[in-house]
Amino acid sequence: KEMTVRDALNSALDEEMSADPKVFIMGEEVGEYQGAYKITKGLLDKYGPERVRDTPITEAGFTGIGVGAAYYGLKPVVEFMTFNFSMQAIDHIINSAAKSNYMSAGQISVPIVFRGPNGAAAGVGAQHSQCYASWYASVPGLKVLTPYSSEDARGLLKAAIRDPDPVVFLENELLYGESFPVSAEILDSSFCLPIGKAKIEREGKDVTITAFSKMVGYALQAAEILSKEGISVEVINLRSIRPLDRAAINASVRKTNRLVTLEEGFPQHGVGAEICASVVEESFAYLDAPVERIAGADVPMPYAANLERMAVPQIEDIVRAVKRVCYRSVPLAATA
Amino acid sequence: KEMTVRDALNSALDEEMSADPKVFIMGEEVGEYQGAYKITKGLLDKYGPERVRDTPITEAGFTGIGVGAAYYGLKPVVEFMTFNFSMQAIDHIINSAAKSNYMSAGQISVPIVFRGPNGAAAGVGAQHSQCYASWYASVPGLKVLTPYSSEDARGLLKAAIRDPDPVVFLENELLYGESFPVSAEILDSSFCLPIGKAKIEREGKDVTITAFSKMVGYALQAAEILSKEGISVEVINLRSIRPLDRAAINASVRKTNRLVTLEEGFPQHGVGAEICASVVEESFAYLDAPVERIAGADVPMPYAANLERMAVPQIEDIVRAVKRVCYRSVPLAATA
Amino acid sequence: DSIITVETSIPFTGHNIEPPSRTVETSSFELLTFFKDMATMRRMEIAADSLYKSKLIRGFCHLYDGQEAVSIGMEAAITRKDCIITAYRDHCIYLGRGGTLVETFAELMGRQAGCSKGKGGSMHFYKKENGFYGGHGIVGAQVPLGCGLAFGQKYNKDEAVTFMMYGDGAANQGQLFEALNMSALWDLPAILVCENNHYGMGTAEWRAAKSAAYYKRGDYVPGLKVDGMDALAVKQACKFAKEHALKNGPIILEMDTYRYHGHSMSDPGSTYRTRDEISGVRQERDPIERIRKLVLSHELATEKELKDIEKEIRKEVDEAIAKAKESPMPEPSELFTNVYVKGFGTESFGADRKEVRAVLL
Amino acid sequence: DSIITVETSIPFTGHNIEPPSRTVETSSFELLTFFKDMATMRRMEIAADSLYKSKLIRGFCHLYDGQEAVSIGMEAAITRKDCIITAYRDHCIYLGRGGTLVETFAELMGRQAGCSKGKGGSMHFYKKENGFYGGHGIVGAQVPLGCGLAFGQKYNKDEAVTFMMYGDGAANQGQLFEALNMSALWDLPAILVCENNHYGMGTAEWRAAKSAAYYKRGDYVPGLKVDGMDALAVKQACKFAKEHALKNGPIILEMDTYRYHGHSMSDPGSTYRTRDEISGVRQERDPIERIRKLVLSHELATEKELKDIEKEIRKEVDEAIAKAKESPMPEPSELFTNVYVKGFGTESFGADRKEVRAVLL
């Protein structure tokens, strides 16, 4: 059986709302319009306007209200139409949500989910294409999840809503319409994935690729191409950027001895940089080649189709980088 | 001759305002109160309220106004009382300032400086202690400067004000009162430092430490201690986090073969991670030991003095890390 | 060209201010220009709709048809020393400020000849030399930015004003209230133009605002409610507002207007409002038809002459599209230009940094 | 305990609402409690000032002396099912909600016995079981947060209200207007309490606000101006506001009050206002002296008895300080607790990650 990511998210919301009356959803166009991207379709009809709350276009205000409601013990799911708009509310996400449990020595927990599409879509230009994974995942107190497949979407969103801490849940608009196979287990309403655990999407022995969100699909496609050339690629779907599954990443690199990191966001201080640092810290002696980093170009997102294509990783970029880590003569490897 | 960082900043502002009538300063308490930290002392008297503009406590609004004024061709210097409050205005810094020149293909340049104290101070708790260097420096379109000494403060602030692009200028409250020697050249009103160039604060041959802002002083103190134990440390004052002086960092590591990165901010996706990735990418074969990363603890800033001390790097942390990279037996080095 | 005197459709309503007179002066030339310019805008937006459907325009595309009188009336009252800034619904504002059809279509299709060389896209048009500062995608952000332009005008003693356009949805944004307070404290020549088309995406004004009287929302700042479907009323109001702003600081103009299209191309625009509502506005309040009637009733042109103008416009638009299509995509090297004005010779990176990098000059 | 009837110092002024009567009912017990509680707050803040000067308190420290009547009067009108949220000037609000002197001083000195175990500091006090939600350092942020608490009260049908306190400086923040609009749209039981002490740091209200009539700044939301130095007026207003909010949604209470100290410890508080202004308020409007006079004029206690109470308080405060000083600094392991409620066994790092790391449970 197959299910789109959109339906996976929708069903996860539906099931958690039905299981826990404290769960409610708020955001722009989530109700009568059925969601700007239809993730909340049908929920207003089913749960009514008290629990599916259309808001004005006032992110700072409604995010603050959501966080306050979480202080009070409700379990809000706050939708940002896209995460670009979360910048208007970022002070509440960081200072009001992430830090409260710590500042209050555990008195004020903040069980809230901030969700919506993140990163590049198609043709929407510089102000609507930013990836916020590395920013949010730098902040202690937050958990940051990045689903790829329908399994991820269902399992991680349910985990996020049940979690007692603030979770930033980064979806991808271009994945909403994609279908993935789903088992009976995944479809069961009790299904839930652990936070902080990566998934080996494809096992391999020559090189490790770490990826999250849409880039997992690209990594898998690159791995398929490379397998035909005799290179066995292990693809890690990070699923959680904070906590980052350092153990899984390092275990894989200790096996393959080579690493390519992949992400759509800006490169500097990105997820790839952190993974590189983590592997250098914990598995330096196992690295047979320099870590290769594939990331969004270091420019604001251009609109023109040809430039936009250059601004985000393409499968050929991944293939090329993998070949470099595998074949290039590396002085250290040579002497080892 | 000596000069405090406060006076260095104040004199730089004064000179640039006197040189260019387009330069004005705005922010909370910059005028009649003479600056919350007295950086703008005397400027209101000298330049009047049109050019030294006290604002209400409305960061989103006044930052937007500043950026708009820069669109129009003025050269605003926007003071945040601390950079923690810049989160209320971050959408304007990123979407309105950093991206405009690109989106308009060069029509709308944004000659603006955002400045104020950044990072940990003393005893001000979780909401007033965050370091924003890695966030801002991840964004193409911004330049991010981090002065340490009075020379830096003068030279970089003057460069920032004269620069045609948006500059995020991260000061440190605990450095304001520190004095540094200044030469006649530094005191000359024509003095200016290049953006994007690091400074070797201390030459050494055994290990490289990269640092910025207050941590440069800590690195220098650690280097002094280590020199007594026969370890020669090269200390790089990054000065600019974006553009990052990758050439200077890599040149140093190619000489010393060992690297410790140092910063006060959160570790994940931090400046240290980027520097580690950059060195792995460009100088992997030169590394004789895993890169060591010293950073702020991965927790919100606690208030209690003992915990706060544990939450930011101390000189003994640096000394310990340097010893580890220098003495630890590294398998790769051993086989090389 | 003799002066023609016309009454506005309805009286202005003032908040904390005495509204201007309903009697507007115009001329044959002005009315015919209004007609031609609005018809061009209308045709341009309809053509953009088709280009989008044939996948030549990507991403978002927010059309202005129905709201033309706001741009046209405003331009008739001001000069190009005055500044305008708006949101993402910017194609016609750009045209009103002297942009060309070719630049518009080329930008929409992401071509070199576009007003932002194809790098900005539909939401990011600018024409700085004529006082147009964009083209902004973040709801509400353009209001403080516009107050900043007004700050610049006052700082430079330019005796000019800035019009910042925002929607009924944007009218609830906090940064608007922050900017308004500072504009009032500092007497900035800032004119906040709320284009109330009664919906922010799929949300009717009253569902998003406890008080949908946007001209009153400035509280201590005066406001004026204007029929935004009547270009002459808009002209009168903007003239009045400019005089006010130069002397007394900020003022809010609420333009009662309507968008015929959905919010952007993915919105059919018919789930949250009735077809009757839309056709009712078209029949009774259409800004172009209002001018057509005035032209005919004053016998400034015949029905046939107006139809010929429209035919001519159709041709112009088609020619512009053809020309825009001839313009090539940007050079790949453009990926790295304009990140900075001054790049200091530092390196910038593509997705595969080992293969694609550039030195920023 | 018989009922005593008192007139408030001045009448209330309403905005979009009929104000309550000036006649307030109180009792001997209430007046003596007001006196004792306010005198305790006053003494506590003076003691904090000394502790700061002897370097036992670090960082910021925002004192409440002068404003005590706001907390005291509010508490007299509400229950602990009602919520309160405030900014950084939070010590006395905490005390009013049932916090202790020892917890206060211990937190100020960063000790284990502090209300946030020493991890929050001066600006971050909470007492959730009594409906006190902090203690927030970012100007304005507590207002939407408070509306969120009110949202929760309404969602849970708790028939309780939330008081969110903010300063005259904070009153210009955009997020306040955003939250107010939603509170009004959704009829939230939200009471916005503007503690107008006439200065935001060094900025006089009129320099930061075009309209300093904060009780009117809600525009379409009703408001009431209250003498915040008169605890009985505050009580009357809060009672009135609670009834209103439960039935009709949000309301703004502007409390005209005064802070005697500077903004925080680094501000002498004397560069932007005259010493005469401060001593004038002390002499004519001091909230404790007002109650003292009432107690004496109604012969509820003698001057000597009141002095004895004050002496007693002095002792209590000194004892609390001594006790707080005995409390140790937090255990080093506390660095890593409370980052999450649920840490999933992931590792967290100290500055030197190879030496200091912890598993988060």
Ligand SMILES: Cc1ncc(C[n+]2csc(CCOP(=O)(O)OP(=O)(O)O)c2C)c(N)n1
């Ligand atoms: C801060 C922010 N939030 C949400 C959006 C998504 N969005 C784009 S336009 C829009 C509706 C705006 O309505 P209105 O202000 O009435 O302008 P109109 O589109 O009617 O011209 C929304 C919600 C955005 N661009 N920015």
Ligand SMILES: Cc1ncc(C[n+]2csc(CCOP(=O)(O)OP(=O)(O)O)c2C)c(N)n1
């Ligand atoms: C967003 C933000 N900007 C600036 C500050 C610094 N700051 C702290 S308190 C304060 C003054 C607030 O004045 P007011 O709201 O009148 O409250 P009061 O201190 O008088 O109680 C300022 C500017 C801050 N904490 N948060």
Ligand SMILES: [Mg+2]
């Ligand atoms: Mg609208």
Ligand SMILES: [Mg+2]
């Ligand atoms: Mg105040």
